[in-house]
Amino acid sequence: MTRIPHETSGEPNPLRTLTLDRLRCRSSMKWRTYPEDVLPLWVAEMDVPLAGPVVRAVTDALALGDTGYPSGTAYAEALSAFAAKRWGWDGLEVERTTIVPDVMLGIVEMLKLVTGPGDPVVVNPPVYPPFFPFVTHLDRRIAEAPLGADGRLDLDVLEAVYRRAVAGGGRAAHLLCNPQNPTGTAHTAGELAAVAALADRYGVRVVADEIHAPLTAGGVDFVPYLSVPGAENGLSLMSASKAWNLAGLKAALAVVGPAATADLARLPEEVGHGPSHLGVLAHTAALRDGTPWLDALLTGLDDNRRLLTELLAECLPDVGHRPGEATYLAWLDCRALGLGDDPAQVFLERGRVALNSGLEFGTGGAGHVRLNLATTPEILTEAVRRMAAAVR
Incomplete structure (x- = not known):
């Protein structure tokens, strides 16, 4: 299906605003659960500044x-x-x-x-x-x-x-x-x-x-x-x-x-x-x-979905992935990688990327991971490259 892009709002893309150093100043769960050498793409927090009206x-x-x-x-x-x-x-x-x-x-x-x-x-x-x-x-x-x-x-x-x-x-x-x-x-x-x-x-x-x-x-x-x-x-x-x-x-x-x-x-x-x-x-x-800010975010998420698809095709072609129609979460089928039921553990230990283990999601989750793509394109790119290096 060809998707119609979101309307442009004139707002800057919130996903291209914050640096990794700035994000690491946050004290929320996403940024404080793991050591600083880990890229956190797990819990549903976005790496964005808040909308001005909020x-x-x-x-x-x-x-x-x-x-x-x-x-x-x-x-x-x-x-x-x-x-x-x-x-x-x-x-x-x-x-x-x-x-x-x-x-x-x-x-x-x-x-x-x-x-x-x-x-x-x-x-x-x-x-x-x-x-x-x-x-x-x-x-x-x-x-x-x-x-x-x-x-x-x-x-x-x-x-x-x-x-x-x-x-x-x-x-x-x-x-x-x-x-x-x-x-x-x-x-x-x-x-x-x-x-x-x-x-x-x-x-x-x-x-x-x-x-x-x-x-x-x-x-x-x-x-x-x-x-x-x-x-x-x-x-x-x-x-x-x-x-x-x-x-x-x-x-x-x-x-x-x-x-x-x-x-x-x-x-x-x-x-x-x-x-x-x-x-x-x-x-x-x-x-x-806050809808102009939301529209800019949605455009940025569309960009990141495309980027993730390209990165996986290039770096992890054996990972099954169907771009989501909604949310800012990606569900990755890693069973062909031979990493067992919990590939998230491998990506964390060897690649220093934190993802959600598919096992937590019940039946059908074994061998899968959930990735939060609501981050900067630079962090997303580095995360996938680390994941790829972890399985070489």
Whole structure:
């Protein structure tokens, strides 16, 4: 498929701004977990400066001493306007939203509303590793419906797992990653409508993690789960966190379909005390005023996807790689390299490049690594060359 490039915004590419020395001054997990001789291309933090509107919103609040508790619906209003303009979705009603501390804690709260202890939660591995411990610590059990070999939802497998999940007469939920992490698959409207139809047939409640929603490649559309026919009783978690690099400014929104309004009404009021007020201000500013910066980022990510494809073809031609349709993550099949089930360990020890081990992502992850390409072209290039040297 030929992808249409993103529109130019006049903003500089955020991925070409910071030097390695400057990045090493950061004190976040990405830059402090490994020694300084390691290039960190693992955890989902981007090597970018913040968007100007976000910086202004936070610094203005600090100057004013506006550091209390969050209030109001400005975040939901900004997300609703963004969804309408960006995705053509007018169905995000502010009245069917509530702020939650972050996406994963929001997922926990949504699962509490639609399932009980011991109930199954369907996931599609290989998938975001925290899905597994968060579900099990909630005293729910994982039911795997693995992705197909093409990295897309396997609807036949999904139906079989749904059928087993509800066979005992209990409740079940499907924790859907949309877009998918780590494969970068952007589920289509047809795929999501098929999920909704199956969920309706078997009485499964879908909870969609849509944190990567704004991060699509050029020419690829994001489809909100709640926008497809049959998803009226679905629940979604959205945030500006990933697209604007705001993981340290925690805030997210739970959004539900019209048939799930009663479920949302049962959410304890104290859940809304968890988000950071500064986080809410930052996320609101990003969605409302940060789209030129986002457009520049998306263009830079498209460039890096092309660069990674070229580097792998040149340096590691035996690595399987399908450029992602969304996210800034690349899922690399390293099985042909003969490095065993955990090639990330080899790349770390011999190449001094930190990647995510595919084993953490569940079924289908052995022999794979996840690479974060939201970095400078220079770091990405050096990382792949180190990886290649590690297997010679």
